[in-house]
Amino acid sequence: MIRPLLLITLSLLLILTAVPGARLSAAETTPVTLPLARSIQPLLSAHPGKTGLYVLEKGEESLLARAWLADHATKSIDVQYFIWSSDNIGILASEALLRAAERGIRVRVLVDDLLIDAPPESLLALARHPNIDIRIYNPKMTVGTSKVKRFANVVTGFRSVNQRMHDKTALFDGMVGITGGRNMADEYYDFDQEYTFRDRDMLMLGPTVAEAEASFARFWESPLAVPVEKLLKKPMKKMTPERTGQVYAGLHAYAGKPENFAPEVRQALQNLPRRFDGLLREMVWDEARFISDLPGKNSGREGLGGGGRSTAALVDAVSRAKRRVTIQSPYLVMPEGGVELFRKLIRRGVEVRIVTNSLAATDNLQAFSGYRKQRNRLLKAGITIREFRPDPAVRQELIDRYPKLKEKPPTFALHAKTMVIDGVTLFVGTFNLDPRSANLNTEVGVMVRNPALARQVEERIERDMRPENSWNPATDNPDRRASAAKRNRLRLWKSLPLTPIL
Structure with missing residues (x-):
């Protein structure tokens, strides 16, 4: 913004x-x-x-x-x-x-x-x-x-x-x-x-x-x-x-x-x-790894694709999941191969849960348009999705000054980029779950294998996924809670072939 x-x-x-x-x-x-x-x-x-x-x-x-x-x-x-x-x-x-x-x-x-x-x-x-x-x-x-x-x-x-x-x-x-x-x-x-x-x-x-x-x-x-x-x-x-x-x-x-x-x-x-x-x-205190891309991300021989070191590290970590993968990302636009990766995990019994922004909360209609075009496919693949509300109950705990803002609280939106694997491995960084982070933008983050820290963050993500904080697109259509003007602008963005750069 x-x-x-x-x-x-x-x-x-x-x-x-x-x-x-x-x-x-x-x-x-x-x-x-x-x-x-x-x-x-x-x-x-x-x-x-x-x-x-x-x-x-x-x-x-x-x-x-x-x-x-x-x-x-x-x-x-x-x-x-x-x-x-x-x-x-x-x-x-x-x-x-x-x-x-x-x-x-x-x-x-x-x-x-x-x-x-x-x-x-x-x-x-x-x-x-x-x-x-x-x-x-x-x-x-x-x-x-x-x-x-x-x-x-x-x-x-x-x-x-x-x-x-x-x-x-x-x-x-x-x-x-x-x-x-x-x-x-x-x-x-x-x-x-x-x-x-x-x-x-x-x-x-x-x-x-x-x-x-x-x-x-x-x-x-x-x-x-x-x-x-x-x-x-x-x-x-x-x-x-x-x-x-x-x-x-x-x-x-x-x-x-x-x-x-x-x-x-x-x-x-x-x-x-x-x-x-x-x-x-x-x-x-534990052993941790700083994940980072090289300047320029990749050679460019694959057009708008190509991946990078951060992409490879995160794909490798996700591929090793045995029980569950919990992700928090403001944008949810699967890069090429992303749906297939998660579908394979689900078929072998791994639970995949993702919380992202709702239309009512997001400040990036272009990115949301890419997610909206994929949403039904993601749900059919077996991914559990929650869409963050613009008025989540959790903001009362997260904003120290909330009592002073209570009469007219600000719109709240998700911007955290976090992943927890099997309740043991934690990643906190800049990587959004979208093609731009996977292939174009350089990204960084910290990955650590520590059950206590991973579970601490996973519990916070699970709290953000509760009904008072997020909507369930599998049983409802959260888009209807956004303004008519925002829904109309979304239709325009959905009509454009922007997915590779979202």
């Missing part, structure tokens, strides 16, 4: 600081006195060779974890994301990132090109800081691309312009990381008043973070990742030190105004040390 009303460049930096609050006075905040390494190293030493994992179910919790890590990093912050929305959170977070760079932290931001809507001046002002580097992935549609060139790129390289970097990682001092489904905007952290997502991230410490750093390095050094200064050479010549300073001053001034953040955010900031310490104490 993109809102290009403010400087999107500012919002990209939400991933690093991700707290919708301004700077508070010294009396109101806890000083940063303990470097990240001193907080984390005792845990790593107590669990040699193991990765610490904590599932971030709530948006605000995921937000606060990012904030604490950004404030305590002493060396580096590396981030790699797909969508950044310009909203209050983004602007305030960008100011906090700027402060991190000003205290000497090396910040590297890798941004997919497709959905950026940033004034060149803003991008370049941030990139001019000696401790901030910004690179744009596969820049063929937006940054430094004219309308004529954009059209030519689509005509001459349709597959190439559809190869997007869907990775979502935030890495701090090479020791701690967060990955999962959340993009960077109010609605992913329960601070949007009209629309919000039920999502899931994984906080990780230890060896898996090193694997994530290696993946980030591959993308950072890829020819597809282009420094923003090279893409905007002409505007760069006009960026004077005076104008750069004005952009920085504007950020600091905005963050210094109390009216730009809510009282509950101030309280959340004050509670940060206690909240994050609680997350660390509840971590599960």
Whole structure:
């Protein structure tokens, strides 16, 4: 969900600081006195060779974890994301990132090109800081691309312009990381008043973070990742030190105004040390694997198909299922061979359960149109499907501020990308169950074989599948609960041959 009303460049930096609050006075905040390494190293030493994992179910919790890590990093912050929305959170977070760079932290931001809507001046002002580097992935549609060139790129390289970097990682001092489904905007952290997502991230410490750093390095050094200064050479010549300073001053001034953040955010900031310490104490330690695609995904010899490393890893894991496969995905459009794979599992006695968005909840009609064309076939194959409601009862538990929103709660939609196999193996990442994730977009995620953690997440998915949270398309038609206008738009999208790029 993109809102290009403010400087999107500012919002990209939400991933690093991700707290919708301004700077508070010294009396109101806890000083940063303990470097990240001193907080984390005792845990790593107590669990040699193991990765610490904590599932971030709530948006605000995921937000606060990012904030604490950004404030305590002493060396580096590396981030790699797909969508950044310009909203209050983004602007305030960008100011906090700027402060991190000003205290000497090396910040590297890798941004997919497709959905950026940033004034060149803003991008370049941030990139001019000696401790901030910004690179744009596969820049063929937006940054430094004219309308004529954009059209030519689509005509001459349709597959190439559809190869997007869907990775979502935030890495701090090479020791701690967060990955999962959340993009960077109010609605992913329960601070949007009209629309919000039920999502899931994984906080990780230890060896898996090193694997994530290696993946980030591959993308950072890829020819597809282009420094923003090279893409905007002409505007760069006009960026004077005076104008750069004005952009920085504007950020600091905005963050210094109390009216730009809510009282509950101030309280959340004050509670940060206690909240994050609680997350660390509840971590599960085990061997884990960071799954990631290579830049560019695949060779392209198979047209819009071709798969990738993440696809192969997930197909292999699913193929080994013996009892059940439980999946949560906002989009459900089976790639080529997907229905056959699940049908084989069902024939040998494996239960397959999938919860996805209903028409009333989804914000992506194109993707839903692909699912709608397949829905009857999926049900006939024996797959148990539930469609997430826009008003699920579970939102009362997931949104910390729900009592304040009760009179007019936001529309809720599913955005988590999670899979549990046999109640033992857990995957949390960015991979949607659709052809785009399978063949075009690069994806990442964490896979761990841990019965306690897997069952914990599976129970949450099962809760999301209950009647008070989801509808059953096998016994009812949930589409009728969407507005007539939305149903009419769906008919249009269903008539188009879009499945390979959904």
